[in-house]
Structure formats: structure tokens, C-alpha cells
């Protein structure tokens with residue numbers, strides 16, 4: 001058990017100490033890695049998930065004691081399924097996304113992968129099952145190599161290059177005189193928001209999670225770069241289960257199923273067509289977003 005715990009702590013410790021030196025600290029690290037809990041908070045059971053099926057069961061959560069923002073969420077996500085989460089601002093979509101990725105533990109209820117609660121999985125294993133993608137805190141001060149291998153310490157340069165290649169980043173990485181040794185982040189070589197996003201995506205390719213939770217907010221990136229990034233992102237999503245938080249109804253139409261989050265509950269759940277036909281909140285959201293001129297098949 002000691003070795004086990006050591007395996008969990010060591011890589012994180014090392015990174016924390018690097019970041020401390022750089023005056024970033026553990027909070028930034030947590031966001032960078034999508035890791036919010038210190039290892040000893042976890043109740044690691046040693047059970048292996050029997051599948052990659054992700055379920056939320058009666059999940060409740062509060063940031064402030066006594067004030068739940070999620071009020072009993074049930075959600076079954078099939079392997080390989082694409083789910084879009086939509087709903088009004090402040091409804092709890094990002095919060096639910098963080099719970100589905102195991103970043104916050106539920107107050108009650110459980111998020112499970114293959115019937116094992118995410119809080120029972122060692123952190124090092126958790127990221128192989130589910131990871132969160134956001135557009136915040138993508139790059140820390142360090143070499144390009146260090147920025148990517150964070151996901152899997154000890155990876156070879158070939159693996160790092162393959163990950164960067166998978167997200168179309170080699171076309172600019174190969175032009176850097178120092179290549180993977182290039183120092184990026186504040187004080188280092190400036191990277192664009194889109195390049196920072198590619199670094200984060202390469203990190204994900206290396207981590208290779210079965211399920212991705214995307215909390216999209218493309219405001220940081222200009223439209224041309226965003227289109228380019230869509231290709232990189234598509235390569236990362238390929239073959240994975242995806243839960244996309246569509247703050248602006250962006251990808252809801254293409255999803256297998258849409259979950260409407262309102263006031264901390266899932267108020268509607270079904271295919272785009274079914275929800276439009278049902279004429280409820282989603283239909284109204286879709287209508288207001290797309291305008292009256294939109295033809296809905």
C-alpha cells in the first residue's frame with residue numbers, strides 16, 4: 001500500500017515543487033491537471049472498473065455548505081456516446097462537468113465509471129478514464145516537453161512528438177530552433193492562445209482518457225484559429241466518449257443526446273430531434289439561439 005500511495009504522490013509532488021519554484025503553486029497545478037483533490041482525500045478501493053460506462057446517480061453538490069447547486073443529478077453516459085449539456089447561465093453545467101471528471105467529489109450520490117466511484121480510483125488511474133478539457137491554465141513555465149509529459153511523466157520524446165503531431169502542432173513546433181526544449185509560458189517564448197490549447201490537447205492525447213468532458217468557451221481564440229483548433233480537437237475526440245458543455249448551444253445539434261441543465265437538475269434528456277419535438281425548454285433555447293429562420297429537420 002505504501003508503494004501504491006507513493007506512486008500517486010510522487011509525480012504530483014515533483015510537479016508541485018517545480019511550480020512552487022515558479023511561484024505558481026498547487027492551485028494552478030490542480031487546474032492544469034484537472035486534479036482538485038490531494039491524494040490522501042481519496043478513498044482508493046483498488047477495485048477495477050468493469051467498463052468505461054460513466055454514470056451519475058443522485059449527485060448533489062454545494063460550494064457553500066447548505067446551498068446545493070446540483071440537486072440530484074442522474075445521468076447515464078454510454079460508451080462512445082456524445083452528450084451535449086446545455087442550459088441557462090449559472091444552471092450548474094460547469095459544476096456538473098467538473099464532478100463528472102472527478103474534480104470535485106459529490107456531496108452525496110456518486111459518479112461511477114464501470115460501477116467504481118471516481119473517488120475510489122487512484123488519481124493516476126482516474127485520468128486514464130475521464131479528463132476535463134477547458135481553456136484555462138494550459139501552459140506553465142517550462143519546456144514544451146515538460147508541458148506535455150505532465151500527463152504521463154517519463155514519456156519518450158517520440159511519444160511527445162506523436163501527441164503534438166496528433167493535434168497538428170508539429171507544424172509550428174518543428175519551426176522552433178530549440179524544438180521540445182523551447183521554454184514556454186510567461187517569460188519564455190510567447191505562444192498564442194490556440195497554440196496553448198494545442199499543447200493542452202497534446203497532453204490529453206498522451207493521457208489517453210476514454211471519456212472527455214469539454215467545457216468549451218472559445219472567446220479567447222480568434223475565429224480563424226478556432227476553426228484550425230476544431231481539427232485538432234476532432235482528432236482528440238475520435239473514438240472517445242464525449243460530454244460537451246455547450247455554453248452557446250454550439251455542438252448540441254450533433255450530439256447523440258442532449259442534457260438540459262436548469263437550476264441544478266437535468267430537466268430534459270434526449271436526442272436533439274426528440275427535444276425539439278417535445279417543445280420544452282430545449283426547443284425554446286434552440287429557437288432563441290438559432291432564430292426563427294432556422295430550419296430544424
Ligand code: ATP
Nearest residue numbers: 063064069087088089090091092093094095096247
Ligand atoms: P455558465 O454557462 O454561465 O458557465 P454554468 O451552467 O456552467 O454557467 P456553473 O458555473 O456550474 O453554471 O455555476 C452553478 C452555480 O454555482 C452558480 O450559482 C455559480 O455562481 C455557483 N458557482 C460556480 N462556481 C463556484 C465556486 N467556485 N464557488 C462558489 N459558487 C460557485
